[in-house]
Structure formats: C-alpha cells, structure tokens
Amino acid sequence: MKLEMRDQPGQLVAALQPISAVGGNIIAVIHQRETPAATKALDVQIVLELPEGRLARLLELLREQGVNVVRIGEERLLYECTLIMIGHLMHTDLSDTVDRIDTTGSAEVTELSLVMPAISSPSSARITIRSTTRDEMKKAIRILRSVAEQKDLLIIEPLEDA
Amino acid sequence: MMRIAILGFGSVGRGIARAILAKNLDITVTGLADSRSGIIDPAGIDLLAALDRKGNGDPCGNPGVSPADVVAKADYDVLVEVTPTNVDDGEPALGHIRGALRRGKHVVTSNKGPIALAYPELRDLAAANGVFLKYEATVCGAIPLIHAMQEGLAGNTLSRLYGVFNGTCNYILTRMAEDALTYEQALAEARELGYAEADPTYDVEGIDAAIKLVILANTILDMQTTLDDVERTGITLLTPEALRLAEDQDCTIRLIGEIVPEAGVLRVSPRIVSKTHPLVVEGTLNAVTVETDLAGDLTFIGKGAGSMETASAVIGDLLYIHDRYVQGS
Numbered sequence: 035m036k037l038e039m040r041d042q043p044g045q046l047v048a049a050l051q052p053i054s055a056v057g058g059n060i061i062a063v064i065h066q067r068e069t070p071a072a073t074k075a076l077d078v079q080i081v082l083e084l085p086e087g088r089l090a091r092l093l094e095l096l097r098e099q100g101v102n103v104v105r106i107g108e109e110r111l112l113y114e115c116t117l118i119m120i121g122h123l124m125h126t127d128l129s130d131t132v133d134r135i136d137t138t139g140s141a142e143v144t145e146l147s148l149v150m151p152a153i154s155s156p157s158s159a160r161i162t163i164r165s166t167t168r169d170e171m172k173k174a175i176r177i178l179r180s181v182a183e184q185k186d187l188l189i190i191e192p193l194e195d196a
Numbered sequence: 197m198m199r200i201a202i203l204g205f206g207s208v209g210r211g212i213a214r215a216i217l218a219k220n221l222d223i224t225v226t227g228l229a230d231s232r233s234g235i236i237d238p239a240g241i242d243l244l245a246a247l248d249r250k251g252n253g254d255p256c257g258n259p260g261v262s263p264a265d266v267v268a269k270a271d272y273d274v275l276v277e278v279t280p281t282n283v284d285d286g287e288p289a290l291g292h293i294r295g296a297l298r299r300g301k302h303v304v305t306s307n308k309g310p311i312a313l314a315y316p317e318l319r320d321l322a323a324a325n326g327v328f329l330k331y332e333a334t335v336c337g338a339i340p341l342i343h344a345m346q347e348g349l350a351g352n353t354l355s356r357l358y359g360v361f362n363g364t365c366n367y368i369l370t371r372m373a374e375d376a377l378t379y380e381q382a383l384a385e386a387r388e389l390g391y392a393e394a395d396p397t398y399d400v401e402g403i404d405a406a407i408k409l410v411i412l413a414n415t416i417l418d419m420q421t422t423l424d425d426v427e428r429t430g431i432t433l434l435t436p437e438a439l440r441l442a443e444d445q446d447c448t449i450r451l452i453g454e455i456v457p458e459a460g461v462l463r464v465s466p467r468i469v470s471k472t473h474p475l476v477v478e479g480t481l482n483a484v485t486v487e488t489d490l491a492g493d494l495t496f497i498g499k500g501a502g503s504m505e506t507a508s509a510v511i512g513d514l515l516y517i518h519d520r521y522v523q524g525s
Contacts, residue, residue: 160441192467193468193475
C-alpha cells in the first residue's frame with residue numbers, strides 16, 4: 035500500500051507512529067524533493083504492508099495526528115512466487131489445484147503456462163502465485179505441496195523466497 | 197618426514213600416490229591396501245611399481261596382507277582412508293578408522309559413510325587419543341569448504357548454507373537445459389563420459405548430496421542429524437519442458453542442497469534458480485554459498501570429484517597435520 039502526504043514539519047513522525055500502532059510494516063519512505071517549489075509542501079510517499087482490515091483505523095489515527103493523506107494507492111497482492119509443477123496435471127484436475135490456492139482469499143494464481151508434450155506422458159506447468167503477505171505466500175506454497183503429494187506431482191520451488 | 201598408510205587404491209588413492217610422486221611433500225607411504233591385497237614396508241613403498249601393478253589389473257600388493265593388517269601393524273603417523281562410501285553402516289572403513297585412532301594415529305578420510313554416521317564418536321575418540329581426524333575430501337572434492345568454515349570463517353554464525361553438491365546431477369541438468377535432452381538422454385551421456393555410475397540412484401535421487409548435508413550439519417553446524425532427517429527429492433522426474441519453462445524467465449533448474457540451522461531445514465530438491473546466480477555452474481562443477489553474520493555471503497566453486505581433485509583435499513589435510521603434529525620434519 036502507498037500513502038502520500040504533504041511534507042510539513044512533524045508530519046512524517048506523526049504518520050509513522052500510527053502505522054506501527056496498527057501492526058503495519060513500513061517498507062519504504064520516499065521523499066520527492068523534485069516537487070515544484072510552488073506547492074511549498076513536499077510530497078512524501080510511504081510504502082507499507084498492513085494486516086487485513088486495519089486501513090480504516092490507520093486513517094482515523096492519521097487524521098487525529100493532523101496528517102493529511104493525499105492519496106492511497108493500494109496494491110493488494112504484493113508478493114509473487116513462480117513455481118514449476120511436473121506430473122499428470124490435467125488428469126489430476128488442474129483447476130482444482132488452482133482453486134485450492136485461490137480459495138484462501140489471500141493468495142491467488144495469476145499466471146499458468148502449461149506444456150503437454152504427448153498423451154500419457156507427464157506435463158509441465160509454470161505457475162505464478164501472488165499474495166498479500168509473505169506469510170500468506172508460505173501458506174499457499176504449503177497448500178500446493180500437500181496437493182502435490184496427494185496428486186503425485188513434483189513441485190519445483192524457487193531457491194529464494196518471494 | 198611424515199609416514200602414511202593408504203587404505204583404498206582406486207581413483208582417489210592413486211591420485212594421492214601420483215601427487216606424492218610428483219611433488220616434494222615430505223610424505224612416505226609405509227602401508228598400502230586395496231580390497232584384495234596389501235603391503236607394509238617401513239622403508240617406504242615403491243609407489244610407481246604399485247601404480248604399475250594396479251594399472252595392469254593386478255592387486256597392488258601381497259594377497260596375504262589385509263587392510264586390517266595395515267591398520268594394526270604398519271608403522272605410520274596418519275591413516276589415509278580412501279575406500280568407497282558405504283552409507284548403511286560405514287564399514288569396513290569405520291572399523292579401520294577406529295583402529296587407527298585407538299593406536300594414537302591421525303586419520304584423514306574421503307569416505308562419507310563413517311563421518312556421516314559416527315562423527316561425534318570418532319571426534320571424541322580422536323580427542324581422547326590426542327590425534328586429528330580430518331575429512332575435507334568427503335564434501336565437494338577439491339573445494340576446501342570444511343577448512344574455510346572451521347578456520348577462515350571461525351567466529352561467524354552461519355544462517356544458511358546451500359548449493360550444488362552433486363556433479364552428476366549438475367551435468368545432467370546442464371545438458372537438459374542446453375540441448376533440450378530428456379532426463380534419460382542426459383543420463384546416458386553422463387554414463388558414457390564416466391560421470392554417472394551404472395546404477396546412478398545414489399546421485400540422481402539426491403542421496404549423495406543429502407549425505408554431504410548431514411556431514412556439514414553434524415561437523416560444522418553442531419546439529420545431530422541422520423540421512424533420514426533430510427527432506428529429499430531427486431531429478432529423475434524432471435522434463436525438458438520444465439527446464440524450458442524456467443528458461444523463459446531467465447532461470448534454470450538445479451539440484452540444491454540446503455541447510456537452515458535455525459529452522460532445522462535440511463533439504464535436497466530441484467529448485468528454480470536465476471541464471472545469473474553464482475550457484476548456476478556448468479557441467480560437473482560444485483558450488484556452495486554460505487550466508488554468515490560477519491563475512492556476509494561467500495560462494496565457493498570448484499571440482500567436486502575426480503582423482504587428483506579429491507586427492508588435493510586429502511593432501512591439504514595431510515599437510516595441515518604435518519605442519520602441526522609431526523616432529524622432526
């Protein structure tokens with residue numbers, strides 16, 4: 035999520051405190067010094083992660099602190115992870131495999147490339163999952179692992195985390 | 197002058213003999229045994245003649261002399277145990293190593309079985325007898341990984357260790373990616389070139405890599421693990437299509453062994469790796485990255501197998517002992 039506010043004295047400090055108060059995690063604070071002088075106040079962008087359902091409370095706290103929030107840019111699915119699956123993907127109901135992740139509500143399959151070289155030989159797929167938090171991604175991968183075990187599929191995970 | 201007895205006169209044992217002949221290492225071989233024969237000679241064995249006999253398909257020594265005789269009776273400072281690995285019970289190497297340590301002899305080994313199965317016991321036995329037990333050659337051949345972690349990185353805390361521990365798998369995956377070979381085609385090619393055994397199970401199912409993880413976990417990271425603790429997936433089910441799908445994203449697939457001490461992770465599995473990652477090495481090379489608190493990340497790359505390459509690790513251990521413990525040199 036991205037918050038933008040005017041850079042008036044004291045506003046930044048006033049903005050950071052409520053974020054931690056609602057359990058948010060600050061990823062970056064960006065000062066835009068190039069903003070035309072005419073606007074007088076400078077823009078500050080704060081990129082942060084916020085647990086589900088805390089945004090209203092955060093905005094309330096920010097208003098109490100006198101912080102003027104200019105714009106909220108929400109990117110819900112922040113984390114991305116690409117894996118490869120090998121096995122009888124169609125015969126083991128690929129759409130069910132995808133559904134098991136999508137039904138979590140906090141992670142979803144956003145891309146799928148499937149290669150089926152020949153009937154009865156195993157197919158290979160590259161699957162991209164996006165999620166709201168790192169923990170949700172770990173959960174999605176755990177789900178995929180257990181589905182793979184049930185359906186006798188091989189899952190190839192990336193070396194590095196999402 | 198340091199006197200050594202060599203058990204095992206296969207690829208590694210012969211590599212050691214050739215290095216001793218070629219270089220002035222201040223090492224004399226007073227005992228030598230292969231599976232069929234042995235020689236004990238306090239004055240020093242003629243290694244060239246022993247290599248010739250072996251080259252002609254003959255036993256290296258006298259059929260009446262067994263490895264156990266060499267361990268018990270030869271006059272040596274260091275036992276060099278370089279027989280093939282037995283992962284089930286480590287024998288007969290384990291018994292020979294115990295015998296030498298009990299005689300107050302240092303031991304240098306390339307044999308993964310005894311170190312993976314019985315390291316704490318052997319370490320204590322060596323300490324009780326005031327001698328050294330060294331095993332650099334058990335992990336990643338020529339790469340001085342154990343020495344680097346025990347000496348060069350002393351004082352660091354390792355948060356993660358991961359890498360390519362098996363040259364056979366790395367060769368197969370390299371070839372599958374390069375020329376879109378199937379697993380079976382790449383394996384056949386690896387066999388032809390002598391990179392894979394007739395029965396490749398030990399390599400392609402990730403067992404060899406898993407044993408190396410157990411050795412590193414138990415000897416360097418103070419974990420107490422066995423082969424059964426390693427979550428293991430091999431490369432036999434990989435398809436050329438999977439490699440192509442990885443390739444589409446500037447990635448490839450490698451068999452990666454990984455230890456995360458804090459999380460108790462011990463895992464060998466094929467993983468998607470960016471092609472620009474330093475672990476993506478070609479052919480039979482090995483590569484290992486360690487993440488540490490003081491030194492940051494370090495990646496070691498080198499030959500993980502081979503006669504002279506493995507001999508290099510054994511000789512490094514021998515000279516380490518030579519410099520510290522052998523009198524009158």
